[in-house]
Amino acid sequence: MMLGEVLAIGDELIHGALLDTNSKYLAGQLEALGVVVQRFTVVSDDPAQLRAAIADCCARADVVVATGGLGPTLDDRTRDVVAELCGGPLQFDAASWQQTQAWLVSRGRPVPDSNRRQAMLPPGASALPNPVGTAPGFAVTIGRARFFAMPGVPREMHVMLRDQVLPAIQAMPGLAPIAQAWLRVLGPSEAALGERIEDFMHAGREPAVGITASGGLLTIRIVARGATRAAAAAACEATAAELRPRLGSWLFAEGTCELPQLVLDRLRRAGRTLAVAESCTGGLIAARLTDIAGASEVLQGGVVAYANEVKQGLLEVPVELLAAHGAVSEAVAAAMAENLRRLAGSDLAVATTGIAGPGGGSADKPVGTVCFAIAGANGTRAWTVRIPDLGRGFIRDRAVFEVWRALLSEP
């Protein structure tokens, strides 16, 4: 078994200026290789803290993958601290400096002298070239661990990880392949789902089964280990097959990719285009779809109809309909979807209109009331969900999940 840890370095991560998204990504990539990851650490650039954190991680794990603190400015100190831990001064790596200069010149940028700092490496370290930025990474042995330092900029890290760090880890002894399966559930509370599948959730069960709650979406994660990747995948699927009958209509999607990707894949395969009319979700559905390269093959566009003037003007919802039913109504959701489908010339259109709060609720339509509609060649379906008022973010996220469910269930 190869134990791994992930270390994210930077004052900005600790002091609230930036959210660490690298650790989750790195852990996923390591686990796909079969590395067992149990802990992430996020640490500031403070030299004493950084030194202690690197030493701690390298004492516990066989492989430590670190990001951040390799920038050209003086507040980036990963190189210096690792050199101290390795017991010697930094050494200038001429090849790295060549690459950094060439990269800057190829982009028509000046070559600031401060970038020279980035070509200094700890003693005994091998440089990891950076084809998409100025900061080379490096690999070095610290204690029992192989320590990989990569830039904190996600795009630079992704390329270095894929092309250099993962192949190096794959060549190390001790990997045990794992497989994951995710079952996506909407409907029950986490406690109710937990009771339904409680006999699967005991510590030490192989494959392991866990539940994650996020914005009303429950994800059952199955993680299996095996002698081969195929054996791990088979063990995963065996547990999934036992779970499915317990879940019934709660289960609406499977697959270890994000739901917007599943939605785009399904519509693309069916050759269908989509448009979205968003009131309470305010652009979230469109933004999550257009995050994905190639979304334009499916998504024609959308309207964020926040004000009633926009519902009337751009989406041609009759003022009488708004007056008779209110903006938050199935009738208005259906009109939004139908009109947008016609105006955008798409095969399908979905609409959301609801009360995300904190204000705007009434006894009749409390905060969390959201009406949905989906319009297609076979007609329009409209429905209402009373989402628990667990905050504006929760209500918006839950409404987006409802749209993914509808699009994944559409015949």
Place this chain on the structure above:
Amino acid sequence: MMLGEVLAIGDELIHGALLDTNSKYLAGQLEALGVVVQRFTVVSDDPAQLRAAIADCCARADVVVATGGLGPTLDDRTRDVVAELCGGPLQFDAASWQQTQAWLVSRGRPVPDSNRRQAMLPPGASALPNPVGTAPGFAVTIGRARFFAMPGVPREMHVMLRDQVLPAIQAMPGLAPIAQAWLRVLGPSEAALGERIEDFMHAGREPAVGITASGGLLTIRIVARGATRAAAAAACEATAAELRPRLGSWLFAEGTCELPQLVLDRLRRAGRTLAVAESCTGGLIAARLTDIAGASEVLQGGVVAYANEVKQGLLEVPVELLAAHGAVSEAVAAAMAENLRRLAGSDLAVATTGIAGPGGGSADKPVGTVCFAIAGANGTRAWTVRIPDLGRGFIRDRAVFEVWRALLSEP
């Protein structure tokens, strides 16, 4: 000086199903009180790993704030592990069970027996009531540290932190107030900005100055400590006053809140409404604005004009204009903004149209070319930015930052 650490607990955080956003929030709240936070740890629910991580944190810090692992299901083990560390069995807390039952009943939900597990507390622990969920938290002393366990669900954690944990920490001795200032910069590379302000960035400087890069936006963070909150704020401002002349037109915003909030505040104060016509940003601008409660006072709505049919149909961009200039052009951006301003009846409208990649670029208009327009009562301004092709996410984020800058600079 009071040392703090943040601990996020859960298999789902380690194994890729959920991004840890709690730690950043918690650190920010602790730092606002004057707690010095240097490290976060994220750990799985594995009992041995969890026990080691809690013991490590509690050996290093005066206060440890933990979230997660308090759910009703068997894979949540924080209570059990802390009880082991405290050297005794879990004890049933009747008052907590009453509250959990009352909360479920008040929402018209069944009372699953598994929720009873959540009312079990480690020996010596005080319960932290949860007014918005079923999992009570607890506070207990472990080693040198006061350890606070809270639920992982952000909404529940936020309320418990604000009402119970922060007041308890504020009553502890050893707090030193801090203040932060953020200067937002668009234009230079991180290295170029670092050289310009290098003499501010040495380790140990008080107040500390650091640079964060995210999607092309550079944030200069100033962190000051003082005997009082006012003294810390004054020290912060003194450093900011020295930095501003170095930054010139690079500097476009200040304030430790997120840019969409600054934009909404500015427009609300000016009594202006806004609409957004998004092509390459695909709903991101609208989604980030509507994340904020009260956005509807400013944002009328928007159009996500991904396909040319939507630019023509919904935004009434003439087909001849699209044919003559191409969809990615200042002329089309200007038409999108002007037409949407009229159609939505807003005071201002902004438009984006560009090539986010990975496909779609040409020699003339490479990936990263984005055209912007802003239309108002005094006319329309259109401009083009060649964003470095550092990936689709980078280009979209950088384009959104450009819009924030334009809206914050608009007279």
